[in-house]
Amino acid sequence: MTRKGVTLKDVAAAANVSRATAARALNSYGYVGDQTALRVIEAADALGYRANRVAQALRSGQLPIVGYLPGDIQNPFFARIAHDLEVEFRKQGHNLLIASSEENVEQERELLESLRSLSVRGFILAPTSATDNQHILKLAREGAPIVLIDRVSENVRCDSVLVDNEGGAREAVDYLVANGHRRIALLRDESRIFTAQERLAGYRNSLQAHGIELDETLIGVSRSTVEHAIEATIRLFSRRDRPTALFTVDSLMTQGALLALRSMGLSIPQDVSLVGFDDFDLATFTDPQITVMAQPIAEIGPLAAQMLLDRLAGKKVAPRLTRFPTRLIVRGSVSHPKKR
Amino acid sequence: MTRKGVTLKDVAAAANVSRATAARALNSYGYVGDQTALRVIEAADALGYRANRVAQALRSGQLPIVGYLPGDIQNPFFARIAHDLEVEFRKQGHNLLIASSEENVEQERELLESLRSLSVRGFILAPTSATDNQHILKLAREGAPIVLIDRVSENVRCDSVLVDNEGGAREAVDYLVANGHRRIALLRDESRIFTAQERLAGYRNSLQAHGIELDETLIGVSRSTVEHAIEATIRLFSRRDRPTALFTVDSLMTQGALLALRSMGLSIPQDVSLVGFDDFDLATFTDPQITVMAQPIAEIGPLAAQMLLDRLAGKKVAPRLTRFPTRLIVRGSVSHPKKR
DNA sequence: TTGAAAGCGCTAACAG
DNA sequence: CTGTTAGCGCTTTCAA
Numbered sequence: 001m002t003r004k005g006v007t008l009k010d011v012a013a014a015a016n017v018s019r020a021t022a023a024r025a026l027n028s029y030g031y032v033g034d035q036t037a038l039r040v041i042e043a044a045d046a047l048g049y050r051a052n053r054v055a056q057a058l059r060s061g062q063l064p065i066v067g068y069l070p071g072d073i074q075n076p077f078f079a080r081i082a083h084d085l086e087v088e089f090r091k092q093g094h095n096l097l098i099a100s101s102e103e104n105v106e107q108e109r110e111l112l113e114s115l116r117s118l119s120v121r122g123f124i125l126a127p128t129s130a131t132d133n134q135h136i137l138k139l140a141r142e143g144a145p146i147v148l149i150d151r152v153s154e155n156v157r158c159d160s161v162l163v164d165n166e167g168g169a170r171e172a173v174d175y176l177v178a179n180g181h182r183r184i185a186l187l188r189d190e191s192r193i194f195t196a197q198e199r200l201a202g203y204r205n206s207l208q209a210h211g212i213e214l215d216e217t218l219i220g221v222s223r224s225t226v227e228h229a230i231e232a233t234i235r236l237f238s239r240r241d242r243p244t245a246l247f248t249v250d251s252l253m254t255q256g257a258l259l260a261l262r263s264m265g266l267s268i269p270q271d272v273s274l275v276g277f278d279d280f281d282l283a284t285f286t287d288p289q290i291t292v293m294a295q296p297i298a299e300i301g302p303l304a305a306q307m308l309l310d311r312l313a314g315k316k317v318a319p320r321l322t323r324f325p326t327r328l329i330v331r332g333s334v335s336h337p338k339k340r
Numbered sequence: 341m342t343r344k345g346v347t348l349k350d351v352a353a354a355a356n357v358s359r360a361t362a363a364r365a366l367n368s369y370g371y372v373g374d375q376t377a378l379r380v381i382e383a384a385d386a387l388g389y390r391a392n393r394v395a396q397a398l399r400s401g402q403l404p405i406v407g408y409l410p411g412d413i414q415n416p417f418f419a420r421i422a423h424d425l426e427v428e429f430r431k432q433g434h435n436l437l438i439a440s441s442e443e444n445v446e447q448e449r450e451l452l453e454s455l456r457s458l459s460v461r462g463f464i465l466a467p468t469s470a471t472d473n474q475h476i477l478k479l480a481r482e483g484a485p486i487v488l489i490d491r492v493s494e495n496v497r498c499d500s501v502l503v504d505n506e507g508g509a510r511e512a513v514d515y516l517v518a519n520g521h522r523r524i525a526l527l528r529d530e531s532r533i534f535t536a537q538e539r540l541a542g543y544r545n546s547l548q549a550h551g552i553e554l555d556e557t558l559i560g561v562s563r564s565t566v567e568h569a570i571e572a573t574i575r576l577f578s579r580r581d582r583p584t585a586l587f588t589v590d591s592l593m594t595q596g597a598l599l600a601l602r603s604m605g606l607s608i609p610q611d612v613s614l615v616g617f618d619d620f621d622l623a624t625f626t627d628p629q630i631t632v633m634a635q636p637i638a639e640i641g642p643l644a645a646q647m648l649l650d651r652l653a654g655k656k657v658a659p660r661l662t663r664f665p666t667r668l669i670v671r672g673s674v675s676h677p678k679k680r
Numbered sequence: 681t682t683g684a685a686a687g688c689g690c691t692a693a694c695a696g
Numbered sequence: 697c698t699g700t701t702a703g704c705g706c707t708t709t710c711a712a
Contacts (some may be wrong), residue, residue, distance in 0.1 A: 007688095007689055007690085008689065008690065008691095009689075009690095016680075017698075017699085018698065018699045018700075019689090019691090019699090020691080020692080020698070020699060020700080020701095021697085021698055021699070023690070023691060024691095024692095024697095024698085027691085029691095029692095030692085030697090030698095031697050031698080032697070032698085033697055033698085036697080036698080039684090047686040050453065050456065051457060051689085051690075052398075052457060052459065052689050052690070053457050053458045053459070054394055054397045054398050054403055054458065054459050054689080054690095055398055055688075055689035055691090055704090056689080056690060056691080057394045057690095058392075058394050058395055058398045058689080058690075058704050058705070058706090059689085059690050059691055059692090059703085059704055060690090060691080060704085061704075063394060065437070065458075072423075073413075073419055073422050073423050073426070074416070074419050074420055074422075074423050076414070076416075076419075079413055079414045079416075079419045080414055081415075082413050082414050082438065083414050083440060085411075086413070086439065086440055088440065090439070094379065094687090095437050095439060095454065095455070095458065096438055096439070097405070097435050097436065097437045097438075098422065098426065098436060098437075098438045099426065099430075099435060099436070100423065100426055102690085111430075113436070114433075114435065114680075116390065117390040117391060117392060117393045118394065118403075118405075118435065119392070119394045120394070120710095124377045189343055236449065244695090255622060255625075258625050259624065259625050262625055281566055281595055282595060282622040282626075284599065284600050285602060285626060286622070286625060286626060287598050287627050288624075312441055312579075328566040339685080347704095347705055347706085348705065348706065348707095349705075349706095357682075357683085358682065358683045358684075359683090359684095359705090359706080359707090360682075360683060360684080360685095360707080360708075361681085361682055361683070363706070363707060364681095364707095364708095365710085367707085369707095370681090370682095370708090371681050371682080372681070372682085373681060376681080376682080391705085391706075392704090392705050392706070394704090394705080394706095395704075395705035395706040395707090396687090396705080396706060396707080397706095398687095398688050398689070398690090398704085398705080398706075399687085399688050399689095399705085399706050399707055399708090400688085400706090400707085401688075516690090655684085
């Protein structure tokens with residue numbers, strides 16, 4: 001890529017002023033004569049000048065780029081947030097750099113290091129592990145602006161945007177119990193992941209509140225992809241006394257479960273009732289439609305962006321934590337269990 | 341963000357050498373004494389040194405970042421490619437900057453300018469318009485490495501990775517015709533978008549080959565979102581002599597069509613047969629499952645990345661164009677039209 | 681084999 | 697109001 005090479009120097013020369021003056025005119029700061037300013041701006045236009053953001057960054061120590069590290073950009077939840085973040089940051093002249101941790105702590109660590117050395121201005125991060133987080137702590141301690149989304153990381157002092165995972169999961173399971181279920185399976189991701197912990201807690205708390213004993217064999221663990229979820233669901237339901245209901249902790253898993261149950265010839269909700277955490281487009285056109293615990297996804301990205309922007313602008317307040325409520329959307333995937 | 345501030349200078353000082361030597365040792369080039377090199381590397385480790393990539397970029401004129409400009413990051417097709425690109429580029433020490441054009445030419449132009457001034461090394465681009473592309477032409481002429489994906493842009497000399505849109509669409513419509521359909525509707529996006537043109541051409545060619553006259557009123561235009569597609573589908577099917585079949589040009593539209601048809605009480609395939617371009621996860625668990633023209637999506641990202649990497653490495657060959665074949669996956673959404 | 685020095689493009693003290 | 701100058705952190709001649 002041949003740098004186009006119209007530099008400030010060229011503009012200054014064309015306008016017959018010094019680089020300093022040209023810079024002042026272009027960035028409108030300090031004193032510049034009206035005439036001069038005009039001349040400079042015209043020269044810049046004529047030459048097609050664009051400031052070299054790398055040079056500016058070297059000087060200021062900051063590249064107008066924000067790093068976004070979701071667990072998986074293919075998950076519609078994170079994709080939606082990516083979109084919203086990009087819109088917000090673009091308004092402020094920042095670009096969004098996306099680097100997926102793929103739920104791998106080591107990769108997250110490296111990515112963070114790499115972005116650090118790039119002098120990106122801040123981070124929007126969905127930490128892969130709630131506890132294995134020395135790297136995040138360090139980053140925060142060094143003063144890097146960080147906003148955590150979807151998940152928290154222990155002891156990190158920074159803003160975060162979450163949803164009420166425990167409450168949402170509890171309510172979902174409550175709903176299954178209210179429909180007469182006692183053998184309720186849970187399909188979740190690894191407990192390293194914060195939301196998995198909270199949603200598991202909600203599941204436990206609901207069962208406990210209803211005096212249902214926890215059966216560990218009813219808990220399936222899977223990666224958050226459709227494929228992995230299919231396998232895990234099959235394992236969960238390939239037993240004699242299979243569960244009458246299933247609660248899945250995210251939309252990819254819900255989709256996997258759907259596929260798996262169908263492949264096993266189990267129909268919803270006659271054979272198995274299903275509730276999923278996180279709504280998804282196609283939930284309404286399966287037959288039956290899927291009952292879900294929806295998250296206010298449209299609010300997460302913009303809020304996180306705003307929080308980070310505040311920090312970038314130097315706002316100094318105690319770390320803020322916003323936890324959005326979730327909302328049960330009752331559709332048709334839950335019914336009373338059949339007597340057997 | 342307080343720059344951590346371990347610079348090459350610090351390392352050099354700690355190792356008692358000059359910055360030049362330290363740089364040589366760290367980047368292993370030129371002559372450095374074994375002893376010295378070791379000392380430098382140890383010092384760097386001890387201090388936790390990481391090269392400042394911005395400074396390197398200022399010097400080299402290139403930031404190890406690649407820009408990815410899809411039409412919409414929320415479209416699973418582009419999200420999947422984003423993921424694959426990121427993986428490939430990470431292997432080569434490059435980060436991926438994602439900027440969505442939102443199918444807006446003006447925004448695409450600005451984004452490109454902005455990334456240019458950032459000195460990103462190259463671009464993976466799904467151009468919003470096949471013809472309104474002065475900005476892309478200019479970029480290419482200036483020698484910026486560009487790889488076009490999914491769509492081409494007229495007269496731009498650069499590598500591209502496409503699928504056989506015309507052939508795929510034609511085959512899809514052929515299939516509908518073979519099943520006895522004559523009134524086949526098309527739901528597509530704006531003709532500014534390259535794939536829309538090609539898929540429209542395929543639709544036309546198939547009809548023509550079968551001696552079916554083109555009925556413009558059977559062609560619906562919509563933005564590529566589920567919501568817009570719902571509206572457009574309703575318009576298409578709210579007529580007396582409604583079509584017996586529908587061909588949709590991407591997965592988001594297919595989903596919208598599904599939702600719309602159901603809301604109108606039309607069942608698939610009894611009332612309307614449906615074929616969609618681009619496969620999607622849930623196509624197999626609707627009832628009936630949806631017949632689609634699948635694209636080899638797993639191949640697009642890696643190939644595009646490789647092509648760009650070749651260019652970044654200075655490879656000088658004529659622009660390469662790869663056009664992947666598509667594949668009809670017959671499921672259950674097509675049947676013979678009812679007699680009326 | 682190593683060091684000194686220049687310079688990438690920009691901004692901001694500081695002087696005038 | 698404008699110019700001079702230094703320097704951000706790095707790489708790379710060139711000379712020693």
